[in-house]
Amino acid sequence: MTSARLGVPDLGVGIGLRVPHYQRLFAERPALDFVEIISENFMGVGGRPRYHLERALETYRVVQHGVALGIGGPEAPTERYLGRLKELARVTRTPWVSDHFCWCGAGGAHLHDLLPLPFTPELVRTVADRARRLQDELGVPFALENTSSYLTYKGSVLAEWEFIGEIAERANIGLLFDVNNVFVTAYNHGLDPVDFVRQVPHERIVQIHLAGHSNLGTHIIDTHDRHVSEPVWDLYRLAIELTGPVSTLIEWDDQIPELEVVLAEAARAKVERERALAARSAGLSTLDDECLRAVRDAARADPSHKDDAGHGMRQGGPRESAGVNNDAPEAAE
Amino acid sequence: MTSAAELQEELAGFLRHTRDLAQNEAARRFAEAHLSGNERLSPVEQLEIYREQFFLRHTDSLVEDFPGLGGILGQDAWNELVWAYLATVVPTSYDLGELGEGLPAFIATRAGLAHRDLLVDMATLEWHHVVVFSAPDHPRLDPTKLSTVPEDAWERVRLVTDPALRLQRLRYPVGALRRRLVSAQGAANAEPVPLPAEAPSFLAIHRRDHLIQHDALDRLAFELLHAIASGQPLGVACETAATRTGVTLEALGPWLEGWFGDWAARGYVVDVVVGE
Numbered sequence A: 001m002t003s004a005r006l007g008v009p010d011l012g013v014g015i016g017l018r019v020p021h022y023q024r025l026f027a028e029r030p031a032l033d034f035v036e037i038i039s040e041n042f043m044g045v046g047g048r049p050r051y052h053l054e055r056a057l058e059t060y061r062v063v064q065h066g067v068a069l070g071i072g073g074p075e076a077p078t079e080r081y082l083g084r085l086k087e088l089a090r091v092t093r094t095p096w097v098s099d100h101f102c103w104c105g106a107g108g109a110h111l112h113d114l115l116p117l118p119f120t121p122e123l124v125r126t127v128a129d130r131a132r133r134l135q136d137e138l139g140v141p142f143a144l145e146n147t148s149s150y151l152t153y154k155g156s157v158l159a160e161w162e163f164i165g166e167i168a169e170r171a172n173i174g175l176l177f178d179v180n181n182v183f184v185t186a187y188n189h190g191l192d193p194v195d196f197v198r199q200v201p202h203e204r205i206v207q208i209h210l211a212g213h214s215n216l217g218t219h220i221i222d223t224h225d226r227h228v229s230e231p232v233w234d235l236y237r238l239a240i241e242l243t244g245p246v247s248t249l250i251e252w253d254d255q256i257p258e259l260e261v262v263l264a265e266a267a268r269a270k271v272e273r274e275r276a277l278a279a280r281s282a283g284l285s286t287l288d289d290e291c292l293r294a295v296r297d298a299a300r301a302d303p304s305h306k307d308d309a310g311h312g313m314r315q316g317g318p319r320e321s322a323g324v325n326n327d328a329p330e331a332a333e
Numbered sequence B: 001m002t003s004a005a006e007l008q009e010e011l012a013g014f015l016r017h018t019r020d021l022a023q024n025e026a027a028r029r030f031a032e033a034h035l036s037g038n039e040r041l042s043p044v045e046q047l048e049i050y051r052e053q054f055f056l057r058h059t060d061s062l063v064e065d066f067p068g069l070g071g072i073l074g075q076d077a078w079n080e081l082v083w084a085y086l087a088t089v090v091p092t093s094y095d096l097g098e099l100g101e102g103l104p105a106f107i108a109t110r111a112g113l114a115h116r117d118l119l120v121d122m123a124t125l126e127w128h129h130v131v132v133f134s135a136p137d138h139p140r141l142d143p144t145k146l147s148t149v150p151e152d153a154w155e156r157v158r159l160v161t162d163p164a165l166r167l168q169r170l171r172y173p174v175g176a177l178r179r180r181l182v183s184a185q186g187a188a189n190a191e192p193v194p195l196p197a198e199a200p201s202f203l204a205i206h207r208r209d210h211l212i213q214h215d216a217l218d219r220l221a222f223e224l225l226h227a228i229a230s231g232q233p234l235g236v237a238c239e240t241a242a243t244r245t246g247v248t249l250e251a252l253g254p255w256l257e258g259w260f261g262d263w264a265a266r267g268y269v270v271d272v273v274v275g276e
Helices: A021-029 A047-059 A078-092 A119-138 A160-171 A179-189 A193-199 A230-243 A259-280 A289-298 B004-015 B025-034 B043-065 B068-075 B075-088 B097-111 B118-132 B143-147 B151-158 B174-185 B219-229 B234-245 B250-266
Strands: A002-005 A008-010 A014-017 A034-038 A062-065 A097-100 A143-145 A174-178 A207-210 A249-251 B159-163 B166-168 B199-209 B211-217 B269-274
Touching: A002 A119, A008 A207, A021 A047, A021 A259, A034 A047, A034 A249, A047 A062, A047 A078, A047 B118, A062 A078, A062 A249, A062 B075, A078 A174, A078 B151, A078 B199, A078 B234, A119 A143, A119 A160, A119 B004, A143 A160, A143 A207, A160 A174, A160 B250, A174 A179, A174 B234, A179 A193, A179 A207, A179 A230, A193 A289, A207 B004, A207 B118, A230 A259, A249 A259, B004 B025, B004 B219, B025 B043, B025 B174, B043 B068, B043 B075, B043 B097, B043 B118, B068 B075, B068 B118, B068 B174, B075 B097, B097 B118, B118 B143, B118 B199, B143 B269, B151 B159, B151 B234, B159 B219, B211 B219, B219 B234, B219 B250, B234 B250, B250 B269
Parallel strands: A014 A034, A014 A249, A034 A062, A062 A097, A097 A143, A143 A174, A174 A207, A207 A249
Antiparallel strands: A002 A008, B159 B269, B166 B199, B199 B211
């Protein structure tokens, strides 16, 4: 672990804690720098979810990541939500809490999605104000993540990196920089992913997310259902070279493979991270012009491309109840 | 100029539409006015990506939580019901698990459903499963607390029930049906599961050691436990149970000690509060 930035330590490389891995993870306890939980799966609950959380806390450093705060929505997050989030942070002793630059609903509806925000000064003020107050209330560092997006607003007047950088600066919070989301968004909206990674305020980055995506040709969906793509590994090294050592997480939320596959992906992240850090120390880069050109080319939309569609955006993976038979075998009636 | 909040409220409304937004004139106009689109996807096609994902995500959640309902209805009728529900009931909680709370009431009033009472029973049972699965943990009843209750205070005592306990009056034996349907869903070439005849019963649905138990209760015990769980002091709860079942309080008396011992042992009752 190296020195903290914005009060957030570099924990190394971790994986998302997901239901299909519980049995082996808690039996075999493989070495992991940290695990990340989806906050909402463990807020205000007992029973099996709470039991599994306690098993995870016995062995691993647990970091909280949320998918339902909706910090940029028309309505501020509810007291019920915030109270439960704070209580969970007390239980997990998470070194930081994160969520997304997004909105999740309006008019009282919660749509359980990470909807993109218009990049406007109005929303910079709203989100920064809420994020600053939330960080004060939580008593631990807070970070927000750039999302994948499938639409853009005519009313946006800032570049995405300006929008998120300005909020982070005003609120004095961290950035959770999702490099796969950069690639997805760049592909979907004709942006230069290399430029995106270079422009974001690196001194604010406190964690990086990596995941796989599904390319449907006309657009990419952030499915988290496969290996990290090669151009995203390249962008990851670029981000580390520019940022320095920050905690990195492998997200695999759908079509979840055996534990060793996810652990192997985390092992690769360690290798890529070390390569990038070594280059950074030497004042060099692991990405030459040809490599950067290849990343830009890969992010250029190709409607003839078609991955297996995958299921869709399953942010945060299966729910704690999914696929678990909790019924007693000899139930009487 | 449209504010961010106005834009978001209008956009959120379109995401809950049940049909492809490309066919929806209002959605097309909204998208053309506010979204950029690109050379591959028109503005309304970009919006449609999110609408489709809304239905995928919420449908998945209901399918996971209500396997018995799906088993009774069959794929087509279940899909139709889920879509009608999602078009009617607005999800308001951050917790996707709460999405199905209104499903029993929705089924109870939905026109044209065969086996409606059976479906309502099943939906209610499966909603109880969702609640009981992750209800907060509560320590077991401390037996020494019972000995501190003064003899003359028992009528005023409130027994606190476990947050992981739910009670249900059944018209059909849906617990057994659910087990058969779930097991048939996981089996290749499973025989169709016959639907049961009406057979009223009383059930406690309770989580013990992380497993959800179905415990059959007789009617008198059920009515008493139900009254206790609703917060009535013990004396009032006994009167309620006696009135509902037509027995006298004197007839109820001999059963109480055995029931309380059983309920404490099972973990239904987790605390005792002496009222004023």
